[in-house]
Amino acid sequence: MSGPIEGAPTLTAVVNEVNQTIADVGERALLAVMRSAGADSEVAEDIVIGTGDDAAVLAGNRQTVLSVDTAVQDRHFRLDWSTPWQIGARSVIASAADVAAMGARLSGVLVSIAMPPTTPVTTLLEINQGIIDQTHRLGGRVLGGDLVSASEISLAVTSVGVLDAGPVTLANVRPGDVLAVSGPLGAAAAGYAVLATGVDGLRSRTRRSEHWAIDEAVSAFVLPAPDLAQGPRAAAVGADAMTDVSDALIEELITMSAASLVRLDVSSRSIPTPRFAPVIAELIGDDDSVRRWALAGGEDHQLLAAFGDAPPHGWTIIGRASAGAGVFIDGAEPNLHGWQSF
Template structure:
């Protein structure tokens, strides 16, 4: 008999990869199945993805307003659609909550979902509500592909230019600041900026279709931190990636909060997730859409696939935040 293994022993990524293999027998209308940012099916190249946020892990009611929690969940799911080069047209909401939860909190989360969906041009299509021991919100995003899509995670090619669609690390900086006690009492616009970014990131999701129109070879959203997404893109593409950490954009607010907390800002720009900006591989610098930042290059495969500033980096284990 096999020894008892926990989810933590195996790791989320390994388990999900096994799930994707188990599901590999895909049907006739499936253009892209599990393992990428989102699935693409017929009819009409419909794009689908699901993302779940859990109280205490992904959000805290004392750190975020209910509306922010709902809005953030929409962005997380819609960013997966953008990462295929698609536009989100609708969302389904599954809310779980204890029966003694505040109804106002759930109404607020739902309002955040509805309002943010409307802001990105998506309709709320339905959902369900179940009893559970903690609050969670699961969003299924459905979208359509733009011209040029779908752009796969595994499409990066040696010789490509690597670029990101916006500054990184603000959500991680906001989380760190809240954990350290929050914004300063008077003013503190820099603290507020990063805390706002943690409470609800606001990536420009139209950069996904823009990357597709620009002919991106590979595309994903940065939900689990840049280094982790680089490792996934490298593995899926069979290539290696070289990144210059000084080229990764960070806002002045992130830099200032890093200095205030005595943190190397690269900890957030390289390791922090939840900004939901996009990482793309483009055939030439001229194909990188306006407003993106070039951060490195795609090279031929090697044992240690991801190099930051010339040195290999690795990540391991269960990470679900």
């Protein structure tokens, strides 16, 4: 789920035109309105952090962290681009990243699988195996599931994590903190560009010595491999704030800046990018792509965090927080935007 929104619209403002559709209003505004409708501090004293951050936190002896993320056929994945195993595995990564972004290690997942009755059994079983294998890789277990009939395939994955330190919210960046990311950004976006251009066509007009870049890019889109263990590691060293880069670095920075009431400055040249990205950019013929993928690409599920001290091994510093407001990339307000569902 997405983070809190600055200047959240009121219910009245959103629904004042009778025939508005959710596409008219947009995902972020809708989530903000829905969240405010649920605000009620009088019930359920067990909850520490509710909606609005990457994941919810339940109080208790060992704090439990929860988040849900959904992947829909032909919107988040395509059966001709990914194998069923990859689709299942990727749905777990996208959900588990939200739990890691609170500083938690994964305990398990609950999965709602919807698919047409005409789906081959092998497709379901391979998706299921991808979910199981990826969950085990991340140290968790499949806790439960639901299988329903629908007109397209979708996977709603609820991740459950346990906190040893933290939770690390979005809203506690302090002036003077360094901003760092847990791995390269723009990989999934480069892979998407390859798939959208056509892998076979691109391969046929490319030197054999550059095929590795096409393969790695596609792989980064169909199954991103962020090091989610960096979430608990960042929490253990006392990170001030953290989120995962699911929508786009720029969107996450805006959300974090608004939630923490600080100014965030990022140097685009310091953002780590995958070694295949410049090769793909050249093949596609757009030299500015690498920077755009890194800033606005999304779906890499790397972690973005703010540290008062030096970040742990594996993190790359990309910028700094200071007193003020807003997000500045290389000193200017960004004019790129990330991806929204509607």
